Amino acid sequence: MKGIVFTEFLDLVEEKFGLEMVDKIITSSELESEGAYTSVGTYRFSEMLQLLQHLSANTGISIDNLLLVYAEHFFGVIEDSYPGLLATYKDPIEMLSSIENHIHIEVRKIYPDAELPTFKVIDKTENSLVMDYKSSRAMHHFGLGLMNKTFEHFNTTATIELEKIKEDGTEVRFIITKN
Ligand code: HEM
The missing domain is CATH 1.10.260 (434 Repressor (Amino-terminal Domain))
Structure with missing residues (x-):
């Protein structure tokens, strides 16, 4: 890490x-x-x-709540450190659905040894997104905090539900609906 x-x-x-x-x-x-x-x-x-x-x-x-609050802070670090990467996006759904094939790809160029999760887009519409998170680190609440802040960054909010696919949290489905 x-x-x-x-x-x-x-x-x-x-x-x-x-x-x-x-x-x-x-x-x-x-x-x-x-x-x-x-x-x-x-x-x-x-x-x-x-x-x-x-x-x-x-x-x-709880560890989940600590990770959630920490991620909300970490988003500010991202905004300050990688403004160009965020400026590529005009819409939160577009941004979140691009973590896997753009954002974290760029992160890996900066930090070749980064330990990143995978996000698989299951369903995407203009106002909704279903994505499966997978990582041995089970940091899904870190992801949730970053997602909340992504919507805030675009002056909007969303309802985000988590469904555990694996009990240990290493695979979690995010069901995201823009408010
Ligand atoms: C981890 C960068 C956006 C989800 C990380 C790490 C970095 C990073 C540096 C730590 C890697 C390590 O310690 O080895 C960035 C940057 C972003 C961005 C620069 C935007 C420009 C996002 C977004 C999400 C996300 C929007 C939303 C879900 C995660 C998660 C982890 C992580 C869940 C924890 C590692 C794991 O679960 O295995 N990211 N990230 N990232 N990122 Fe991103």
Whole structure:
């Protein structure tokens, strides 16, 4: 997992819960990196999982909800870092249906070792989209947060339902309807 995902995560933890919490979740995890992340480095996904588990245990907030809030913050990072990529799109449905064959392809050019999910478009109309998410990392709520913010970016909203295809969340169907 890319370092920027860790550095932005720890920044948000500090902002919301304070530096003591950052310290606490780092020291209670077994981290090969010892918690010293740089935005251009690459680290094991298991480190992110431990940080999330300890933050969840210390705050009582579920991992899914932590990922949702984190993704909403991360979208701002994307807006600041890759404005050109977002400017390619005029419509949220067009943008979301292009993650697999455009957006994440560009991401892979920047970070060849990025660990990305796959999104398969099942059905698409002007105002709706059905997509299947697949990833061993089961970060579907990170996807949900990014989708919410994608609609907000285009000054609109959507109703997004998640249907687990696999109980462990490694395959999830997103049913998206523009409001
Ligand atoms: C992961 C970039 C848009 C869904 C990531 C990662 C980067 C990235 C850098 C981390 C990869 C790693 O740590 O190895 C971008 C950029 C985008 C964009 C630059 C837009 C310009 C989206 C959108 C979605 C999305 C709109 C909506 C669903 C995800 C998910 C992951 C991810 C779910 C987590 C990894 C996983 O589930 O396996 N993306 N992304 N991305 N992205 Fe994107």
